[in-house]
Amino acid sequence: MSAAAQLASTAPEHRRLFFALWPDAALRARLVETFGAAAAVAGGRAVHPDNLHVTLEFLGSVASSRLAELASLGEATHLPTADLSLDTLEWWPRPALRVAGTSRPAGALLDLQAQLRLTLGERGFRVDSRAFRPHLTLAREVRATPPLTRVARLDWSLTELALVESHADAGGSRYTALARWPR
Numbered sequence: 001m002s003a004a005a006q007l008a009s010t011a012p013e014h015r016r017l018f019f020a021l022w023p024d025a026a027l028r029a030r031l032v033e034t035f036g037a038a039a040a041v042a043g044g045r046a047v048h049p050d051n052l053h054v055t056l057e058f059l060g061s062v063a064s065s066r067l068a069e070l071a072s073l074g075e076a077t078h079l080p081t082a083d084l085s086l087d088t089l090e091w092w093p094r095p096a097l098r099v100a101g102t103s104r105p106a107g108a109l110l111d112l113q114a115q116l117r118l119t120l121g122e123r124g125f126r127v128d129s130r131a132f133r134p135h136l137t138l139a140r141e142v143r144a145t146p147p148l149t150r151v152a153r154l155d156w157s158l159t160e161l162a163l164v165e166s167h168a169d170a171g172g173s174r175y176t177a178l179a180r181w182p183r
């Protein structure tokens with residue numbers, strides 16, 4: 001049985017899914033080292049290190065019968081040789097997030113995301129109507145301007161795409177990469 005078929009056969013009826021850039025253990029450690037302090041003092045709920053990711057497209061609740069289709073779409077998506085340069089710390093008051101953002105999003109990343117969104121939309125998946133703003137969420141429920149912290153920079157080399165499931169948890173959400181596609 002293929003990995004995708006196995007996934008589908010063990011799945012509940014619907015899953016809350018998104019495509020993301022997923023850090024390997026080494027990158028995850030660098031993210032914590034670089035942004036941990038900013039997350040800790042942001043005044044909200046710091047994202048657990050295991051949950052750090054960059055969302056490419058949030059799909060919401062998807063029928064498990066479509067997992068195999070998403071897996072083959074992920075498989076067919078090729079990450080460009082590019083970096084996401086995380087070089088800003090921003091407060092997004094409306095979703096109440098502290099995020100690490102970028103002052104110069106790589107065109108190749110924007111193209112990749114646009115293509116992914118287009119393909120998903122054409123296949124009838126629900127996609128976001130808002131413009132894609134690449135970011136790494138550091139803390140949620142940040143309801144007031146966070147204290148200033150030194151802006152550190154980290155270049156995230158686009159090496160791994162993942163299809164991720166979001167589970168509701170007592171402490172918020174927990175994310176599990178269902179499938180990962182290293183470049």
Ligand code: 3AM
Pocket residue numbers: 018053054055058060128135137166173
């Ligand atoms: O990358 P971040 O952590 O900012 O905010 C949610 C999170 O993004 C976003 O998808 C990621 C995984 O949960 N998200 C949740 N609900 C959403 C929605 N209805 C959403 N994005 C767009 N529309």
